[in-house]
Amino acid sequence: MALPTELAQTIIDPKAYSQRELVDEAFRQIRATAPLAKAELDGFEPFWVVTRHADIKEIERQPDIFHNGDKSTFLSNIEGNARVKMLTGGEPNLIRSLVSVDGKEHKDLRGIVFPHITPRAIKPLEEQIRAIAREFVDHMLSFDGECDFAADVAFLYPLRVIMTVLGVPQEDEPFMLKLTQELFNNADPELNRARAELSPEDMLKSLWETTMELERYFAAVTEKFRANPTEHINSLIANAKIDGEYLNHRQMMGYYIIAATAGHDTTSNTTAGAMWALAEKPEMLAQMKADPSLINAFVEESIRWEVPVKHFMRSAVSDCEIGGQQIKAGDWLMLSYQSANRDESIWADPFEFRIDRDSNPQIAFGYGVHVCLGQHLARMEMRILWEELFKRLESVELAGPCERTISNFVCGPKHVPIRFTAN
Amino acid sequence: MAEGFRQWRCRNCGFIYDEALGWPDEGIAPGTRFEDIDDEWYCPDCGSEKQDFELVE
Numbered sequence: 001m002a003l004p005t006e007l008a009q010t011i012i013d014p015k016a017y018s019q020r021e022l023v024d025e026a027f028r029q030i031r032a033t034a035p036l037a038k039a040e041l042d043g044f045e046p047f048w049v050v051t052r053h054a055d056i057k058e059i060e061r062q063p064d065i066f067h068n069g070d071k072s073t074f075l076s077n078i079e080g081n082a083r084v085k086m087l088t089g090g091e092p093n094l095i096r097s098l099v100s101v102d103g104k105e106h107k108d109l110r111g112i113v114f115p116h117i118t119p120r121a122i123k124p125l126e127e128q129i130r131a132i133a134r135e136f137v138d139h140m141l142s143f144d145g146e147c148d149f150a151a152d153v154a155f156l157y158p159l160r161v162i163m164t165v166l167g168v169p170q171e172d173e174p175f176m177l178k179l180t181q182e183l184f185n186n187a188d189p190e191l192n193r194a195r196a197e198l199s200p201e202d203m204l205k206s207l208w209e210t211t212m213e214l215e216r217y218f219a220a221v222t223e224k225f226r227a228n229p230t231e232h233i234n235s236l237i238a239n240a241k242i243d244g245e246y247l248n249h250r251q252m253m254g255y256y257i258i259a260a261t262a263g264h265d266t267t268s269n270t271t272a273g274a275m276w277a278l279a280e281k282p283e284m285l286a287q288m289k290a291d292p293s294l295i296n297a298f299v300e301e302s303i304r305w306e307v308p309v310k311h312f313m314r315s316a317v318s319d320c321e322i323g324g325q326q327i328k329a330g331d332w333l334m335l336s337y338q339s340a341n342r343d344e345s346i347w348a349d350p351f352e353f354r355i356d357r358d359s360n361p362q363i364a365f366g367y368g369v370h371v372c373l374g375q376h377l378a379r380m381e382m383r384i385l386w387e388e389l390f391k392r393l394e395s396v397e398l399a400g401p402c403e404r405t406i407s408n409f410v411c412g413p414k415h416v417p418i419r420f421t422a423n
Numbered sequence: 424m425a426e427g428f429r430q431w432r433c434r435n436c437g438f439i440y441d442e443a444l445g446w447p448d449e450g451i452a453p454g455t456r457f458e459d460i461d462d463e464w465y466c467p468d469c470g471s472e473k474q475d476f477e478l479v480e
Contacts, residue, residue, distance in 0.1 A: 057437060060437070061437050114470065117470065118465050118470030119465070119470060119471070119472055120463070120465065120472070121470075361434070365435070367436055367437050368436055368437055368468070369436075369468050371435065371436040371468065371469045375435065375469065376470060376471075
């Protein structure tokens with residue numbers, strides 16, 4: 001059965017994601033009536049919409065059958081896909097990064113950074129990250145009772161953490177933030193490169209310009225770290241060899257770009273969403289001040305709640321059955337993490353933000369071999385920020401309407417005005 | 424699965440450690456019980472620690 005057109009249009013509409021309730025309601029209806037069905041929309045190759053937690057896990061645990069990189073890794077229309085192939089010389093993705101490669105290439109590339117970002121490997125960073133967190137808590141409290149938590153704290157703190165780990169100088173942080181926002185928020189006139197509403201053709205042109213600007217920046221990074229290798233992640237990327245050869249240009253640029261963009265934007269969105277939730281349920285602050293061990297549950301629930309990566313696409317390389325549906329070789333599938341994290345068969349009250357859940361198997365980081373490389377760092381830096389902030393925060397409430405980014409891919413709150421008092 | 428051997432699943436990524444098969448990629452021989460794996464071992468797919476594995480019932 002095909003997905004009703006109205007529902008399919010809602011779940012791909014970037015503007016709908018800026019009013020999340022619309023998308024949540026559409027997915028609620030889809031899970032109830034057609035949890036794995038094909039969307040057939042003008043201008044798009046038909047694609048399956050995978051909405052259930054169990055179906056996404058089953059797909060992600062079979063990376064040999066469901067490839068990331070055979071087609072576009074995020075939803076794009078037929079015309080856009082054709083233009084990307086023209087620009088890249090035949091590849092389906094503008095950027096060749098960890099999320100858009102498969103098999104040995106993926107294993108080899110992931111293996112460059114993976115041993116350096118496990119929970120044990122990042123533990124020694126805890127005090128350095130705590131110092132950064134204290135700096136941003138001081139910064140927030142300097143606003144004298146009111147700030148936009150998204151723009152003033154949540155966009156900046158994860159940026160500083162990841163740039164420190166990568167080896168990017170502080171003076172380059174505004175540049176990295178601007179280009180990250182251009183890359184992920186291309187449909188949002190407040191944040192995209194042109195600061196204007198763009199046609200689909202201009203959006204792709206704009207994305208390409210941003211990508212080229214990032215590549216120019218990172219070309220110098222390679223030179224710098226090959227001349228003077230360090231323990232920073234960008235140095236690992238610059239100096240890594242696979243089968244005796246340095247990474248090729250597309251692999252290296254893709255690695256730098258994903259680490260420097262997805263490495264903070266996702267955590268920023270989650271952090272901003274967590275504060276929004278806290279300001280709406282301030283009794284959680286008192287609970288966590290009394291029992292800081294609840295902060296881990298707050299972090300995990302905020303990841304489930306905000307689910308900053310809304311979807312990824314996969315393509316089937318052979319026929320198989322998922323959730324009672326016959327998937328054919330060549331079929332394209334949208335894995336909706338937002339829907340999976342609201343799945344009523346996993347959470348009895350998925351539309352409630354709660355820090356007292358017995359378990360929280362959220363899959364915002366994905367699942368299987370492509371699970372987010374930085375998930376442990378993300379959890380650690382959020383935990384530390386809240387530990388430092390809650391020691392000093394007495395009360396918090398919303399000071400005006402919050403706003404979400406216009407995007408159907410990597411997105412979250414862009415304005416979270418709050419009023420607060422400190423101890 | 425051989426009699427008595429169990430499987431353990433990583434909560435964060437779904438990687439399965441099967442005691443019957445071990446994990447030869449890292450020198451863990453077939454038949455190695457999960458509790459006998461070095462405590463320093465971590466999930467080969469996502470880096471989670473042993474405590475993040477659950478028994479597959």
